[in-house]
Amino acid sequence: MTVSNQMMKGLLDGAILGLIAQGETYGYEILEKLKEKDFPEISDGSIYPVLLRLGKKGYVSTQMKKSDTGGPKRKYYSITGSGLEELEIFRNKWTYLNRGMNNLMRSVEDAE
Template identity: 85%
Template sequence: MSVSDQMMKGLLDGAILGLISQGETYGYEILEKLKERDFPEISDGSIYPVLLRLSKKGYVQTELKKSDTGGPKRKYYTITDKGLEELAVFRNKWSYLNKGMNNLMRSVEDAK
C-alpha cells in the first residue's frame, strides 16, 4: 500500500528518533530496522536527509567509527537530551492523532 510523501515525512523523523533512542546505530542499520518493523516504503535515499536534519537540529549526535566488517568508517548516531525531549513530544502528538483517527474510523465502520 502506498503512503503519501507528506505523511511519510511527518512520521519518519519520529520513527528514526525512536530507533536511535534504543541505542547507537548507523544509517543502513536504521533502514533495516524500519523494514523489519514493516515501516512502509523506505529507500536508502530517504533516510540520510532525515538523519542530517535531525543532526542539524541537535536531536542526534554523530561519530565516525571504524566498521566492524573492515569497510569504510561508518557514521554512528546517538540521541541527545534535546532529541529525547522531541521524541516525547512526537509520542504525545502521535498518541493524540492515533486516538482521534481510530475513533473516526470506528464511527465510519459503525455507520455502515
C-alpha cells in the same frame, strides 16, 4: 500499499528518533530496523536527509567509527537530551492523533 510522501515526511523524524533512542546505530541499520518493524518501505536516499536535519536541530550526535566488517568507516548516530525531549513530544502528539483517527475510523465502520 504505498503511503504518501507527505504522510511519511511527518512520521519519519519520530520513527528515526525512536530507533536511535534504542541505541547507537548507523544509516543502513536504521533502514533495516524500519523494515523489521513493518514500516512502509522508504528509499536509502530519503533517510539521510532526515538524519542530517535531526543532526542540525541537535537531536542526534554523530561519530565516525570503524566498521565491524572491515569496510569503510560508518557514521553512527546517538540521541541527545534534546532529541529525547523531541521524541517525547512526538510520542504524545502521535498518541493524540492516533486515538482521534481510530475513533473516527470506528465511527465510519459503524455507519456502514
